[in-house]
Amino acid sequence: MQTDVKWVSTMQLTWVLICFALSVKTVSAAEWCYQSQVSCNSTCSGPDVWQTVSQQCGGRSQSPVNIVTRKTFKDERLTPLQFNGYQEASNVHLMNNGHTVQLDLPPGIVISGGHLAANYKAIQLHLHWGKDGSPGSEHTIDGEQFPMEMHIVHIKEDYSSLSQAVMDPSGIAVLGFFFQESLSENKKYAPLVDALKQIIKPSSNATLPGVSLEMLIPPQSSLKKYFRYDGSLTTPNCAEAVVWTLFESTIPLSWSQLSAFWQLQFPEETEMIQTYRPVQPLNDRPVFYSEGNAALVSWVLLVMSLLLSTV
Numbered sequence: 001m002q003t004d005v006k007w008v009s010t011m012q013l014t015w016v017l018i019c020f021a022l023s024v025k026t027v028s029a030a031e032w033c034y035q036s037q038v039s040c041n042s043t044c045s046g047p048d049v050w051q052t053v054s055q056q057c058g059g060r061s062q063s064p065v066n067i068v069t070r071k072t073f074k075d076e077r078l079t080p081l082q083f084n085g086y087q088e089a090s091n092v093h094l095m096n097n098g099h100t101v102q103l104d105l106p107p108g109i110v111i112s113g114g115h116l117a118a119n120y121k122a123i124q125l126h127l128h129w130g131k132d133g134s135p136g137s138e139h140t141i142d143g144e145q146f147p148m149e150m151h152i153v154h155i156k157e158d159y160s161s162l163s164q165a166v167m168d169p170s171g172i173a174v175l176g177f178f179f180q181e182s183l184s185e186n187k188k189y190a191p192l193v194d195a196l197k198q199i200i201k202p203s204s205n206a207t208l209p210g211v212s213l214e215m216l217i218p219p220q221s222s223l224k225k226y227f228r229y230d231g232s233l234t235t236p237n238c239a240e241a242v243v244w245t246l247f248e249s250t251i252p253l254s255w256s257q258l259s260a261f262w263q264l265q266f267p268e269e270t271e272m273i274q275t276y277r278p279v280q281p282l283n284d285r286p287v288f289y290s291e292g293n294a295a296l297v298s299w300v301l302l303v304m305s306l307l308l309s310t311v
């Protein structure tokens, strides 16, 4: 890893000097990207060398991670979350921010419960995807990578910005949702997928009328099972300030809906694909799993034992 960092840094420095000598303007090597690029048109640092952009990216509690389900700890304190304001429809601002598609969320969307340390308000959501049908989620479950992953980013209610929240080890709560390819179209996603045509170029934006978060996530009744661990933002500055909640229930999207995301463009006007960070070492962090229907299971066991005792 250290050798990679030195090699890429040396390459970048060499190119910057060559381009400087040729008086060609370059993008600074301090810019991060998903695939390292070293040329006169674009010099940016890929995930292997993000710690040169922000030291925190080399920390010991980074995200995403692979979750090994048999090594997770069941935790009965992980009760179902409360989703307030998720039902409210409003006009949402959508943009190509050069790294992904981002929806800025209106005030009044708050999550609580589920053993979270506080109430957290939603500020934005964005997605991570692959390329031509290859997987593109950031987290993996037992090594399985999903076609796409959505992150709804929340900060503690008392904070006014993400930059304030990153100073607190539990300042940010991200809800992660995995997608799965389906044969039929997901009609609830049609307005978002259609609007992608308006934001193909970086820095372009669009307004999505009448959208609620409830439309974009699985029904609440299927969100009882989830994984929880402490990690980081998955893009620089990689602040280790995130309480992660990853839901087991997936969101279906058809092939043509998934492929609409691959049409977007990075700042270099190349296809916006493989917008995910590879999994990071878990190190000594525990991953917890909500009991889900455990109450029902124990109730059934109790009834069965009572019946057997009467035989």
Ligand SMILES: [Zn+2]
Pocket (backbone or CB within 6 Å): 126, 127, 128, 151, 234
């Ligand atoms: Zn993300």
